[in-house]
Amino acid sequence: MEEFSFANQLFQYLITGLTVGSVYAMVAIGFNIIYNVTEIINLAQGEFVMLGGLIMVFLHAVAGLPLILAFPITVILVTLVGMLLDRLAIRPIRQPSVLTLIIATIAASIIIKGTAMFIWGKDPFDLPAFSGRTPINFLGAVIQPQYFWVIGFLIVTVILLTLFFEKTIIGKAMSACADNPDAASLMGINVKWMILLSFSLSAAIGAVAGITVTPISLMEYDRGAMLAIKGFGAVVLGGLGSFPGAILGGLILGTIESFGAGLISSGYKDAFALIVLLAVLFFRPSGLLGSVEISKIKRF
């Protein structure tokens, strides 16, 4: 066996942590988009990831569509599910309080999970890696090519979202809804459409996360809940509603898990992440990059 030094190990932990963290970050961004517009914590966010993975498996591995075609179709299909979630579960509720809406998303997540179990069964599914499975050796660490895809898609998502929110009218309108929905609707912004759009966007990002992570971790019908919890942890760590916070939170969470498992004990991997989360909340209740002023005017 070739030399496998401690420094190499550390680098390996870092790469693994960043990859897993990127997935958490994408889930976290999805949470934030919906939260910013509606103040709802969408607990069905993890199901978008699961659906993204499973639909992609169906289109690419079973139906045989090429990657370049299956990818956008999957994202579109999951986006439709996101829209349906808004239309069927969120909008029909009369006199919604934020809590009722959150409970509605829990119900929706159970329904989506159950439907997925009926369609795909309980077995896990595999997806071929986008650019082969030959690992790359770099600084003594072994890197799967798929890692680059996961991290790459996080970067692309972040760039596109920044452009969307900063440079387009719709994006600015969405930010306005987040700021003050009543004033926004007085300005002629259709708040209901913005909510629909926020659900579509989160669903699309969830789908991207699911598609890119499936070649690494496989995907089955009940994977969503765990990813949602981890993603939510990342959101709280980074600060509810803050996009840079979500990314930072996700990456930190993933890296802590990886280093914790490698250097201390893998049995307490999840505990390390939670301890850091609690510690941060103790000293900065609004999260790393969250703003106290904003969190005061929010209802949840």
Place this chain on the structure above:
Amino acid sequence: MRMKKLLIVATCFLFIGIVVGPALAADTYKVGAVFSVTGRASFLGDPEKKTALMVADEINKAGGINGKKLELIIYDDEGDATKSTLAVKKLINQDKVCAILGPSLSGLSIAVVPIAQQSEIPLVSAAASYKIVTDEKTGKQYKWVFKVPQSDSMAAEAIYSHMKKEGITKIAIITGTTGFGKSGRSELLRLAPQYGITILADESYGPRDTDMTAQLTKIKGVAPQAIVNWSIGPTQVTVLRNYRDLGMTNIVFYQSHGFGSKKNIELAAGAAEGVYTPLGACATPDALPANHPQKKVAVEYNKNYTGKYNEPVSTFGGHAWDALNLVVDALKAVGCDRAKIRDYLENKKGFAGQHGVFNFSANDHNGLVWQDAFNMIVVKNGDWAMAD
């Protein structure tokens, strides 16, 4: 008035029940079963129920047991201890069955042991823990309780014996944090000194984890001769894939008996090649040599099950096969007499089932030793093959 009418109707039904019930029962043998068909452990209960129904169907088509029909009453406990206890009580008091199969889960089986003991009814559990049949205080076997699955310690012994033969002494273990993984971990740690094996690293992972590279990196750092991976579900495959990607294939890899589905070889996408795993006969019917005592039953069960349900056999279904066929065997010999069934089962020898050749005795209500219960299997060309 209405109340009175209701009362009369109710009384009538009661009488019909009393008169007709025994009359019907006279030409059937009732066997009860409690499986976790839905809920968290449905991967156990679903194939168990399907298997039990199929076996009962086959028996009845072939003329039943001594001319009497076998009537199988199956309840779903949904993996819930309360429901499982109620179902067992119902089978005893209401359905008045000759014997009970199940429950599917160790925890639930342990919970119903006192009921079976008190009601003096033979119970053949489909769960693995040795605590189901062994009273830990006295070290004796519970009088009325049997179990058919192999204990986890047997799988650990099968793996360690194989290592000893291969000259492996320094290993790393990586286990799931589920009940199955934890039990495996404690058996691996307990038995290691007996086989002269040193455990260099003891890692674990959650049942929904995405990537196990960190744990394997640590293992790679301590350079063991072999790795044992012990869990159920898809994450055990992720471990294998990470192990291959990290370029660790020069380290011998052992999987637990939770690996016994061809689907796992497929999902490993080539990473399972050369992996060792101890499996019961029903998982690998084609790999068994022609003179193997379980060859015939394993091949038949696989053929019939896949033909009927159009899905591959699960090793868990095999436990229901063993439990039901043992009880049927007893019914054939002694009829529906609970005490005689118990005595018959306790003295049953040489019963070739799906998971081993069972030799029960007063000191062993599991009836298995690891040499009979497991074959060491190696993955070769994407299929199971005997390791020796």
